[in-house]
Amino acid sequence: xxxxxxxxxxxxxxxxxxxxxxxxxxxxxxxxxxxxxxxxxxxxxxxxxxxxxxxxxxxxxxxxxxxxxxxxxxxxxxxxxxxxxxxxxxxxxxxxxxxxxxxxxxxxxxxxxxxxxxxxxxxxxxxxxxxxxxxxxxxxxxxxxxxxxxxxxxxxxxxxxxxxxxxxxxxxxxxxxxxxxxxxxxxxxxxxxxxxxxxxxxxxxxxxxxxxxxxxxxxxxxxxxxxxxxxxxxxxxxxxxxxxxxxxxxxxxxxxxxxxxxxxxxxxxxxx
Amino acid sequence: xxxxxxxxxxxxxxxxxxxxxxxxxxxxxxxxxxxxxxxxxxxxxxxxxxxxxxxxxxxxxxxxxxxxxxxxxxxxxxxxxxxxxxxxxxx
Numbered sequence: 001x002x003x004x005x006x007x008x009x010x011x012x013x014x015x016x017x018x019x020x021x022x023x024x025x026x027x028x029x030x031x032x033x034x035x036x037x038x039x040x041x042x043x044x045x046x047x048x049x050x051x052x053x054x055x056x057x058x059x060x061x062x063x064x065x066x067x068x069x070x071x072x073x074x075x076x077x078x079x080x081x082x083x084x085x086x087x088x089x090x091x092x093x094x095x096x097x098x099x100x101x102x103x104x105x106x107x108x109x110x111x112x113x114x115x116x117x118x119x120x121x122x123x124x125x126x127x128x129x130x131x132x133x134x135x136x137x138x139x140x141x142x143x144x145x146x147x148x149x150x151x152x153x154x155x156x157x158x159x160x161x162x163x164x165x166x167x168x169x170x171x172x173x174x175x176x177x178x179x180x181x182x183x184x185x186x187x188x189x190x191x192x193x194x195x196x197x198x199x200x201x202x203x204x205x206x207x208x209x210x211x212x213x214x215x216x217x218x219x220x221x222x223x224x225x226x227x228x229x230x231x232x233x234x235x236x237x238x239x240x241x242x243x244x245x246x247x248x249x250x251x252x253x254x255x256x257x258x259x260x261x262x263x264x265x266x267x268x269x270x271x272x
Numbered sequence: 273x274x275x276x277x278x279x280x281x282x283x284x285x286x287x288x289x290x291x292x293x294x295x296x297x298x299x300x301x302x303x304x305x306x307x308x309x310x311x312x313x314x315x316x317x318x319x320x321x322x323x324x325x326x327x328x329x330x331x332x333x334x335x336x337x338x339x340x341x342x343x344x345x346x347x348x349x350x351x352x353x354x355x356x357x358x359x360x361x362x363x
Binding site for chain 1: 287289290293294295296297299300303304328
């Protein structure tokens with residue numbers, strides 16, 4: 001039973017592409033066959049984040065227009081069995097694809113893969129409609145900022161209007177220290193406003209910049225705390241319950257440091 | 273001093289996030305119903321005018337706001353303190 005998940009946000013720059021790449025890697029690490037699809041036609045980037053930019057010959061528009069076979073356009077990630085990328089066209093625009101074309105493409109991908117992840121473009125126009133067309137469910141990415149949360153709320157409404165089931169939420173760039181001093185909305189604050197289930201709370205961490213520079217998503221890195229959260233998101237997507245959020249490991253205070261010195265607690269420092 | 277004390281124990285004190293939350297709560301409801309603050313003011317004035325025909329109301333303490341309800345919908349919530357009900361109410 002395969003599933004197509006669209007990763008969307010409304011607002012640009014909140015981490016949809018990074019989330020898609022990392023979730024794709026993490027699901028493939030769990031032994032799933034995964035296709036990640038870049039639906040941001042004209043502004044492709046998923047290839048770059050995955051480090052596969054030099055291997056593109058055909059793209060999503062070629063497949064939809066019948067200029068090549070699906071198999072020819074899919075790029076296999078050599079680092080990980082089961083992970084494939086379908087890149088976006090760079091020289092076309094969003095109107096090159098229709099919701100119907102996407103639906104057929106997704107149906108074809110679902111025959112060969114356990115998971116099809118669609119990296120949705122920012123905005124609520126054609127690109128969004130195309131991305132949602134073939135999806136079975138949606139993951140909304142936001143950051144703890146007012147503008148991102150406002151747009152996420154709008155997108156939740158549009159996802160419901162598209163008759164998809166209730167979406168789930170990933171809060172990106174979470175800073176536990178700012179939350180502790182009351183200058184960033186907490187997990188509870190955000191959920192009080194958006195009221196959908198949380199499946200990821202990703203710490204704001206420099207590993208994301210480094211991994212993008214290298215074209216190797218943080219989920220590959222066993223030592224990365226943010227990579228660890230993406231691996232946990234994959235487990236939650238697969239249905240595992242009660243997987244704790246890395247960002248909510250107890251932040252250090254004088255008292256917890258003292259306790260650790262005395263060997264009373266194994267509380268781990270939250271990455272900032 | 274108390275902020276330092278709170279910080280030492282890792283407690284939070286109200287910071288800018290309370291502004292974020294309260295602004296968002298108002299904004300998201302208005303995004304949903306597409307009613308602008310000036311339209312809300314106009315509606316409030318019109319409702320007040322109707323009620324004033326039947327009761328003596330305290331105009332300064334009237335509250336009229338849109339709130340999100342659990343079911344996901346929006347509810348118009350008002351609190352209108354009445355000084356006394358007038359006998360002018362006769363139709």
